[in-house]
Structure formats: structure tokens, C-alpha cells
């Protein structure tokens with residue numbers, strides 16, 4: 013069965029671009045990218061830049077915004093955290109969950125990614141669940157096993173009626189910020205493993221709705237080839253999403 017999924021071109025700004033830089037970015041970026049059917053452009057600015065980003069993208073429904081992280085609780089004494097309802101109130105439509113920097117720099121556990129994914133779905137936003145293996149895990153031939161371990165508990169907690177809002181990003185940790193990209197063939201193999209895991213839980217029909225993005229040193233020069241691989245529905249871009257012309261070239265590479 014062939015399913016046509018919307019292409020998603022997402023920029024994760026990480027801890028870059030404060031409010032004034034965010035406004036400058038969009039002033040340069042938006043004129044370079046025409047709205048186009050079948051593709052969706054998403055940015056994850058830092059929380060303090062969210063309002064500036066939202067103001068800048070008014071009138072561009074082809075550009076959506078998300079936050080980089082949330083807490084699963086609805087509110088309370090959690091200094092430094094954001095709740096899903098606060099993110100929604102600010103205008104966020106998506107939330108990154110389990111980014112490798114959250115897992116490996118800040119010690120986020122699989123159990124926490126489950127709670128966050130459930131909270132995001134229950135709060136009406138779309139989680140972008142990031143999974144991926146480290147270089148040691150890949151060398152030990154455990155890349156697929158690790159991704160399946162990261163996905164399994166989350167999928168077990170996501171009922172099929174919420175599946176249409178789930179997005180998965182395969183981001184090998186060794187490719188993030190290193191300039192080393194997965195080969196198109198490796199990316200395709202890992203995307204196929206993600207898709208198989210989804211199909212085992214939900215069946216092929218329902219699983220076919222879930223977009224699977226690739227992330228890790230995506231650049232204007234390699235974006236088209238990566239997105240031409242079967243099962244690669246779009247990209248989640250870090251460093252190269254900070255530059256308006258570079259990210260516009262990646263968006264255009266989606267066709």
C-alpha cells in the first residue's frame with residue numbers, strides 16, 4: 013500500500029536565536045519560501061523567542077511552531093519547565109520529545125519520554141518523538157535494537173486514535189552536530205525498522221499515517237538525496253536551520 017504523507021521540514025534551533033535574532037531570521041527566510049501543497053515547515057525556537065517567532069509567521073499557515081521540551085505535569089513547582097497547556101496557549105502546535113540532547117545531556121529517561129508524549133497528545137499538541145543510537149551502539153550492531161527499545165514503551169502508551177498526531181524523528185546521535193550524516197542507505201534501513209515497529213503495534217494501515225523524519229547533519233547539499241530515500245518523510249535540522257538561505261534551500265529540496 014502506498015501512502016502519501018505530507019513532507020515535514022523542521023528546524024530545531026536548540027539554544028540559539030534569541031527574540032531579535034528570531035525576528036531577523038524570519039524577515040530573511042519567509043520571502044525565500046513560497047507556501048506549497050504537500051509540505052509543512054516547522055520551527056522549534058527557544059521558549060523565550062516563541063512570541064517573536066509567532067508574530068513573524070502571522071499570515072503564513074504553511075509555517076508552524078513548536079517548543080523544544082515540556083514537562084508532563086499540568087503546572088506547579090517545576091522551576092524552569094513548561095507545561096503542555098502553556099505551550100498551546102503560546103501558539104505551539106508541536107513539541108519535541110526525547111531529543112538526544114535531552115536524553116544524553118540532561119539524562120531524560122525512556123519513562124519520561126512516555127509521560128511527555130502522553131501529556132502532549134492529551135493536551136492536543138503533536139509530539140515529535142526523537143529516537144536514535146549512539147556510535148557505540150551502532151558499532152555493537154545494536155542500532156535497530158536501541159531504536160525499538162526507545163519506541164516500544166511510547167507506542168504502548170499511545171492509543172491508535174492519537175496516532176495521526178504522532179511524528180517520529182530518527183536522529184542517530186553520532187550524526188548530530190558532527191557533520192557526519194548517515195548514508196542514504198543507512199537512513200533508509202533505520203526508517204524501515206521504525207516503520208516495521210509501528211506496523212507491529214498498529215497494523216500497516218494505521219502505522220502508515222505516521223511521518224518519520226531524518227535528523228543529523230542535514231545540509232542543503234544532502235537534503236534532497238536523504239529525502240529521496242523510501243520512508244524518509246522529511247528532515248529535522250539543527251545547525252543548518254539557523255541560516256535563512258540554507259534552510260530555505262533545504263525546504264525547496266523537498267520539492
Ligand SMILES: O=C(CO)COP(=O)(O)O
Pocket residue numbers: 024111183187188189190191227228229230248249250251252
Ligand atoms: O539534533 C538535530 C535536530 O534536532 C540535528 O542537529 P544538526 O543538524 O546540527 O546535526
